[in-house]
Amino acid sequence: MSYRIPFELKNPDLLKYDSYVHGEWVKAKSGKTFEVVDPGSDKAWAACPDNGAEDVDNAIQSSYKAFKEFGVMNPRKRAELILAWHNLITENKDDIAKILTYETGKPLAEAAGELTYSLGFTWWFAGEAERIQGAISTPSAPNRRTFIVKQPIGPAVALVPWNFPIAMVMRKAGAAFAAGCTMTVKPSPETPLTCLSLAHLASEAGFPPGVFNVLTTSLENTPSLSEAMILHPLVKKVTFTGSTRIGKLVAGLCARNLKKCTLELGGNCPFIIFDDANLEQALEQFMALKWRHAGQACITANRLYVQAGVYDKFTQMVVERTKKLKMGHGGEEGTTLGPVCTPRGLVKAEAQAEDAVKNGAKMVLGTGKAEKGAKEADGSGKGQGVGGYYMSPTILTDMSPDMLMAREETFAPVCGLFKFDTEQEVVKWANDTSMGLASYAFTKNVDRMWRMLENLEAGMIGLNTGNSSAAETPFGGIKESGYGKESGKDVAVREYLVEKTGTFTIEGQY
Numbered sequence: 001m002s003y004r005i006p007f008e009l010k011n012p013d014l015l016k017y018d019s020y021v022h023g024e025w026v027k028a029k030s031g032k033t034f035e036v037v038d039p040g041s042d043k044a045w046a047a048c049p050d051n052g053a054e055d056v057d058n059a060i061q062s063s064y065k066a067f068k069e070f071g072v073m074n075p076r077k078r079a080e081l082i083l084a085w086h087n088l089i090t091e092n093k094d095d096i097a098k099i100l101t102y103e104t105g106k107p108l109a110e111a112a113g114e115l116t117y118s119l120g121f122t123w124w125f126a127g128e129a130e131r132i133q134g135a136i137s138t139p140s141a142p143n144r145r146t147f148i149v150k151q152p153i154g155p156a157v158a159l160v161p162w163n164f165p166i167a168m169v170m171r172k173a174g175a176a177f178a179a180g181c182t183m184t185v186k187p188s189p190e191t192p193l194t195c196l197s198l199a200h201l202a203s204e205a206g207f208p209p210g211v212f213n214v215l216t217t218s219l220e221n222t223p224s225l226s227e228a229m230i231l232h233p234l235v236k237k238v239t240f241t242g243s244t245r246i247g248k249l250v251a252g253l254c255a256r257n258l259k260k261c262t263l264e265l266g267g268n269c270p271f272i273i274f275d276d277a278n279l280e281q282a283l284e285q286f287m288a289l290k291w292r293h294a295g296q297a298c299i300t301a302n303r304l305y306v307q308a309g310v311y312d313k314f315t316q317m318v319v320e321r322t323k324k325l326k327m328g329h330g331g332e333e334g335t336t337l338g339p340v341c342t343p344r345g346l347v348k349a350e351a352q353a354e355d356a357v358k359n360g361a362k363m364v365l366g367t368g369k370a371e372k373g374a375k376e377a378d379g380s381g382k383g384q385g386v387g388g389y390y391m392s393p394t395i396l397t398d399m400s401p402d403m404l405m406a407r408e409e410t411f412a413p414v415c416g417l418f419k420f421d422t423e424q425e426v427v428k429w430a431n432d433t434s435m436g437l438a439s440y441a442f443t444k445n446v447d448r449m450w451r452m453l454e455n456l457e458a459g460m461i462g463l464n465t466g467n468s469s470a471a472e473t474p475f476g477g478i479k480e481s482g483y484g485k486e487s488g489k490d491v492a493v494r495e496y497l498v499e500k501t502g503t504f505t506i507e508g509q510y
C-alpha cells in the first residue's frame, strides 16, 4: 500500500521506513508492517516493520559487536561523534519537528520546542563524555592505595514512549554514548519515524554500525519484542520511560538476571498555589505545564490545589486564559492545543471527567468528551473539522480526593481544581499517591518554600516554577515513579557505567 505524506520536507532523506540494524535499513523477518497514523486527522501516512522476538538477536549481536570497539574508543572521539550528531539534528530541526507533529499531534511550535530541549542533551552529553573520572584514596591498611575506575556497562536497550519521542531517545542515547555504551532503541508504535530520522543522522554523523540500532514494532508485538530485548543475555542495561504498570513488568524481567535498569514512570503531580503566591506567575507556569502536548507529559500538573483565599480568583484566571487556546491540527498555523496521541487516551479522559462530575465536580469549561474535528477552545465551533483525537480543554472545580482524577494520571487536556485551607492539609493530599515524580508549589513565603522542598514526596520539586526539565538537571522520580536519573551532572552517565575498585600495595611508602 502506498501512503500520501501530508507535508513537505527540505530534506526528504530524513524519512526512513525500515528498521536500522548495523548500519543497514532492514525489514522484519515476517515481512509484516504496521501503520503510522496522524493523530490530528486519524489518517495513516506511513508504515514500518513490525518486528517480533525473532528479530531481536540480530540487532543485539550487532550492538555487542559494536560495543567491543565503541566501549574502548577514546572519550574525545565519542564526544566528537555526539557533537557531529548534534549539529546534524540542529541543521534538520524544522523537518524533524514536522515529522514529530504528524506522529504525536503536538503543535509545530511545541515540536520545535521539543527539538530545542532535546538538543540540550546531545550538547550536554558531548561534554560529559570526557568528564568521566575515577577516584583514588589512601585506606587505613598501610602501604596501600585504592582507586576506582569506571567502564561502560555494555550494550543497552531503550524502550521509549510516544509523548516526547525525540527528547527521550536523545536523553537516553546521549548518556549511553558518552559512557561508551551502544544502544538498541524500540520506539513506540506511534512514533517510529522520528527515531529513524535520528538513526539516519547518527549514521551521517559517523557513528560506527551497531552503535545505534532501531527496532520498530506494532502495539501487538510490543510486549514480546520488548521482553526478548530485555532478556537477551548480551544486553547489560535497560532504560524505560512509560507507565508504572509496564515499568513493574520491565523491572521484573531485569531482576531475573539482575540487570541494571533505569525507570522513568508515571506521575500524578500536584501543583499547589498558596494565598500569598504571585497568581500571574503561577498562571504563566501552569498554562505552559498543563496544556503542553495536550496534557500528555509525565510531569504535567495533574492535580491543581488552590488555597481557599484565591480559589475563585485563580479559577476564573485559568478559565479565561484557557479559552484563548486554539485547538486544531498541530500542523496548522496558530494551533496551541493539538489532539491527544491515541484514541485510548480519550477513552480514559472521558471516564475520569465523568467520574468527577458524578462525584460532585462542576465542569466550568469544555465537555470532557471526545470530539470529531477541531473547534476553537471556547466551543464556538469555528474549527476545521479534520477528524482526529480531539478533546477541547476541560476544567473541573470542586474536586475531591476520592475521585479518579485525584488518584490516577490524567494524560489529556482535563484539569481539576481542588480547594484547600491549610499547608498541612495540602501536603497530606499532595503526598497521598503512590507516585513521586514532580511537585510544584507557589508561595512568596521563604520558610514555606523550604518546607515544601523537604515535605513534598517527589524526585523533582518546582518552587515558583513549572517545568524545570533540562539536560543540566537530574530528571527522575521516587516512590512508584521509578528509580535512576537521566540528565544532570555525573548521575545520568553513571547509569551506564560499572565501577571497579583496584587496591594497590606500594613497597617503601607509608
Ligand SMILES: O=CCCC(=O)O
Pocket: 163, 164, 167, 296, 297, 298, 299, 469
Ligand atoms: O513525559 C516525560 C518527559 C517530560 C520531560 O522530559 O520534561
